[in-house]
Amino acid sequence: MKRYFIHTFGCQMNVNDTNRMGEALASMSYAPTPVAENADLIILNTCSIREKAEDKMLSWLGRYRQVKLQRGALIGVGGCVAQQEKKKILEKVPYVDFVFGPDAIGKLPEIIARIESEKVRVVETAWVDSESYVFPQADPKSSLGKTTEFVTVMKGCDNVCSFCVVPHTRGREVSRPFTEVLQEVARLTTVGVREVTLVGQNVNSYLGGISFAQLLLRTAQVPGIERVRFTTSHPHDLSDELIEAFRIEPKIMSHFHLPVQSGSNEVLVRMKRDYTVANYLERLAKLRVARPGIAVTTDLIVGFPGETDEDFEKTFALCEEAQFDGQYAFVYSPRPKTVAGLKEEEWGPVPHEVKVKRLERLNALQKQVSVGVMSQHVGNSVEVLVEGASRTNPLKRMGRTSHNRVVNFDGDAPVGALVEVEVQASSQSSLAGVQGRVISLPLVTIPEVALQPEACVVA
Ligand code: SAH
Numbered sequence: 001m002k003r004y005f006i007h008t009f010g011c012q013m014n015v016n017d018t019n020r021m022g023e024a025l026a027s028m029s030y031a032p033t034p035v036a037e038n039a040d041l042i043i044l045n046t047c048s049i050r051e052k053a054e055d056k057m058l059s060w061l062g063r064y065r066q067v068k069l070q071r072g073a074l075i076g077v078g079g080c081v082a083q084q085e086k087k088k089i090l091e092k093v094p095y096v097d098f099v100f101g102p103d104a105i106g107k108l109p110e111i112i113a114r115i116e117s118e119k120v121r122v123v124e125t126a127w128v129d130s131e132s133y134v135f136p137q138a139d140p141k142s143s144l145g146k147t148t149e150f151v152t153v154m155k156g157c158d159n160v161c162s163f164c165v166v167p168h169t170r171g172r173e174v175s176r177p178f179t180e181v182l183q184e185v186a187r188l189t190t191v192g193v194r195e196v197t198l199v200g201q202n203v204n205s206y207l208g209g210i211s212f213a214q215l216l217l218r219t220a221q222v223p224g225i226e227r228v229r230f231t232t233s234h235p236h237d238l239s240d241e242l243i244e245a246f247r248i249e250p251k252i253m254s255h256f257h258l259p260v261q262s263g264s265n266e267v268l269v270r271m272k273r274d275y276t277v278a279n280y281l282e283r284l285a286k287l288r289v290a291r292p293g294i295a296v297t298t299d300l301i302v303g304f305p306g307e308t309d310e311d312f313e314k315t316f317a318l319c320e321e322a323q324f325d326g327q328y329a330f331v332y333s334p335r336p337k338t339v340a341g342l343k344e345e346e347w348g349p350v351p352h353e354v355k356v357k358r359l360e361r362l363n364a365l366q367k368q369v370s371v372g373v374m375s376q377h378v379g380n381s382v383e384v385l386v387e388g389a390s391r392t393n394p395l396k397r398m399g400r401t402s403h404n405r406v407v408n409f410d411g412d413a414p415v416g417a418l419v420e421v422e423v424q425a426s427s428q429s430s431l432a433g434v435q436g437r438v439i440s441l442p443l444v445t446i447p448e449v450a451l452q453p454e455a456c457v458v459a
Pocket residue numbers: 049050163164165201202232233234259261299300301330331332333334335458
């Protein structure tokens with residue numbers, strides 16, 4: 001039997017696509033291996049959101065070249081860099097055998113068969129048009145050992161944020177029919193999944209037959225599902241209906257990732273984000289009334305072309321006011337084909353040292369806020385869904401709270417148990433404690449398998 005190894009970069013969309021690739025490869029009797037050096041096929045599932053992500057891909061490709069030299073492994077590049085660069089990757093990297101875009105995952109067996117029989121290099125990056133696109137159905141066996149899983153509800157993005165490459169790499173929005181989503185969720189419960197995260201680049205504009213809020217409510221009703229999450233959302237589609245869903249359905253977890261990007265209205269206009277800081281804060285306030293204590297996290301870009309000191313101070317002030325529970329702040333990185341990339345000179349590039357200083361200030365503020373929020377848990381009990389052994393200490397257990405806070409704790413609860421944990425210590429990013437009462441167990445016993453590396457939400 002041949003073995004494959006997939007290295008996943010980027011967001012939850014890629015994590016999910018990696019599972020679908022595994023299923024396509026299983027159909028041609030390939031088995032996974034956690035060690036690249038043992039593989040007959042290595043795939044890099046790439047991300048191109050920032051330049052750094054692309055550079056990372058190139059440096060990993062260099063390492064995997066050794067496996068090709070030693071055992072003749074095939075090397076493929078999938079994901080967003082593949083879609084963006086297409087055959088240029090074959091020109092640039094002579095030892096890559098094939099390049100395939102996110103719409104060509106189902107064609108993997110065909111691509112590999114062609115390479116083997118015809119000894120050719122293959123590029124498959126055509127889009128499938130929205131009307132004929134069929135979402136691949138997840139095989140629940142891929143989720144064995146997990147109690148929390150991603151479920152794709154849409155692909156692509158119709159927004160045109162001027163900094164962002166995603167519309168160029170993922171194409172137009174296509175929503176998955178809600179009946180298919182609910183069937184997939186129900187199938188996942190048969191292997192012990194109790195928590196699902198509905199994923200898409202822009203889930204709030206879901207158009208799969210019911211509204212996104214309705215989809216969340218219906219998902220929460222699937223027998224066996226205890227927790228529902230979603231990511232990610234654009235603030236301009238954050239409807240009152242969605243806020244209302246947080247008020248009425250406790251199975252929707254108390255966490256909302258709502259990327260604001262900047263606290264300056266002038267910058268937001270150039271980013272083409274079509275909301276103002278006041279609109280954003282108004283939505284946030286409403287959400288916090290509907291679900292008191294909800295954890296709100298955000299994404300921020302510093303050093304966007306033309307961002308002045310004054311603009312940055314407005315972003316800093318917004319973060320002070322909003323008191324985010326967590327933030328992913330990035331230094332602006334120009335991307336091919338984007339408006340901001342093309343107009344950077346005209347708008348005024350921000351020097352690298354200035355960008356880094358601004359990033360450091362935001363991160364320092366966030367650290368102070370997060371440390372304060374997390375320390376409030378000490379001495380209290382939190383409800384945790386157990387995901388398995390702790391990544392930092394295999395003798396401890398690990399799970400998350402409703403607010404998506406990681407908890408490492410002493411205990412013996414099986415994967416999929418909902419338990420109370422007495423919190424004894426906290427840091428900026430996690431809580432530590434001791435297991436208390438078991439609240440409920442999963443419908444089926446979940447095998448204890450080694451957890452995959454933490455999916456990076458953004459590369
Ligand atoms: N669809 C999501 C964002 C997905 S990309 C949304 O609209 O909220 C994840 C994050 O990467 C973005 O929120 C943004 O903060 C960051 N990002 C995207 N393009 C970037 C660029 N060119 N430079 C730096 N950060 C970028």
